[in-house]
Amino acid sequence: MTIKIYELCGDNPERLFSPHCWKVRMAVAHKGLSWETIPTPFTKVATIEGGDSRRIPVIRDGDTVVEESYEIARYLEATYPDAPSLFKGDGGDALTALTINWSATQVHPEVVKLCLLDIYNSLAPVDQEFFRESREKMFGCTLEEFDAKHAKSGDGLAKVLLPLELTLKKQKFIGGESPLFADYVVFGALQWLRTSSTEDYLKADSAVANWFDVLLDMYDGMGRKGRVAA
Amino acid sequence: MTIKIYELCGDNPERLFSPHCWKVRMAVAHKGLSWETIPTPFTKVATIEGGDSRRIPVIRDGDTVVEESYEIARYLEATYPDAPSLFKGDGGDALTALTINWSATQVHPEVVKLCLLDIYNSLAPVDQEFFRESREKMFGCTLEEFDAKHAKSGDGLAKVLLPLELTLKKQKFIGGESPLFADYVVFGALQWLRTSSTEDYLKADSAVANWFDVLLDMYDGMGRKGRVAA
Numbered sequence: 001m002t003i004k005i006y007e008l009c010g011d012n013p014e015r016l017f018s019p020h021c022w023k024v025r026m027a028v029a030h031k032g033l034s035w036e037t038i039p040t041p042f043t044k045v046a047t048i049e050g051g052d053s054r055r056i057p058v059i060r061d062g063d064t065v066v067e068e069s070y071e072i073a074r075y076l077e078a079t080y081p082d083a084p085s086l087f088k089g090d091g092g093d094a095l096t097a098l099t100i101n102w103s104a105t106q107v108h109p110e111v112v113k114l115c116l117l118d119i120y121n122s123l124a125p126v127d128q129e130f131f132r133e134s135r136e137k138m139f140g141c142t143l144e145e146f147d148a149k150h151a152k153s154g155d156g157l158a159k160v161l162l163p164l165e166l167t168l169k170k171q172k173f174i175g176g177e178s179p180l181f182a183d184y185v186v187f188g189a190l191q192w193l194r195t196s197s198t199e200d201y202l203k204a205d206s207a208v209a210n211w212f213d214v215l216l217d218m219y220d221g222m223g224r225k226g227r228v229a230a
Numbered sequence: 231m232t233i234k235i236y237e238l239c240g241d242n243p244e245r246l247f248s249p250h251c252w253k254v255r256m257a258v259a260h261k262g263l264s265w266e267t268i269p270t271p272f273t274k275v276a277t278i279e280g281g282d283s284r285r286i287p288v289i290r291d292g293d294t295v296v297e298e299s300y301e302i303a304r305y306l307e308a309t310y311p312d313a314p315s316l317f318k319g320d321g322g323d324a325l326t327a328l329t330i331n332w333s334a335t336q337v338h339p340e341v342v343k344l345c346l347l348d349i350y351n352s353l354a355p356v357d358q359e360f361f362r363e364s365r366e367k368m369f370g371c372t373l374e375e376f377d378a379k380h381a382k383s384g385d386g387l388a389k390v391l392l393p394l395e396l397t398l399k400k401q402k403f404i405g406g407e408s409p410l411f412a413d414y415v416v417f418g419a420l421q422w423l424r425t426s427s428t429e430d431y432l433k434a435d436s437a438v439a440n441w442f443d444v445l446l447d448m449y450d451g452m453g454r455k456g457r458v459a460a
Binding site: 009028078085087088089090091092093094095096098101102104105106162163164166167170173174175176180182 | 233317318319320321322323324325327328329332335338360392393397400401403404410
């Protein structure tokens, strides 16, 4: 059975940039399941699978529809217990929540500072309109003002990534010897940046950059596809 | 067999304030083991158990001496596998590293801003001398200058605790339904503040404050003892 993953896309349907969708795609690949991507622009998200206020990512697995990346990871773990684990135990499952909230409140804002306008530029006109309106309301300024406010050095990103940098100096993955869903959570945030921007913002030779490279190579280099053309 | 825990103390040997020692004491109690505290002032730490450059915490369990809180937790988990788990699986063990590094780089600096001078004031004269010299070198200014620089509102602490606040709105503990070592890691940081200061800096009725209260009550209210007198 092939799992359908509804993923946010740009004007080019091969431009898949959502951090949360990358978390899910890596999790599905980790489980060794077959899947297909249904590229979905911003303005089509709400009505996925007959919904009226859906949020991406959404998957359909046979008769089951699941929404939200952590929920999807837990669904996959419960449904495919014999495939490689995404949590390696109840402790790993529970501690993933703090990783998600750390990434969402610390890493995501730094990514947005670096590529908000790049994301906008990659969208189809109708989605640009939606994106501009919702984000300008969120940030209280125009996209261009927001972009101009933030230096594009990557120093802010390196600063928030310090706990991860220290961790990866002592172990290969957040999950230890091999990646777990917690790795894909932070990978998703950095892949959002990578697929939106032509710049490399991770500090060269940092433990985080090396770890990210390893994850990009996994599952037949799946993560290396879909970057915006330079 | 009673485990000896060497814990950092103030001028009053009942004033036990080290975040790392609290992590260990909670972990030993979690395992249901009997222990005794050996209060140890700063200037006696290096030579604990015949060492020449020890760092606190150190435990002796029979013939075994172990140093460093994460190492100690792993030692306890391996040595007492039938007692309640500190990690609930390999994933929980591995993900604890990111929690430790997040707490050390985000939470600890905010705690220090609130109580560096309080810690100094609680020490015996010979330890004050050691503390002043090492910390003034570390921060590049006098303890008094450092203290004057930082507002005592607790807003900075609340800001760095946001990922934990969001997590604890959805689950009882970082470890899920019951605490794991990762809970004690962050508890240690906040207990360091609580035992050093007479002020309550956690936002009243926050999820973090409520979780901290629950942890203070555990193991016969062990955490409630040893606070500096108001």
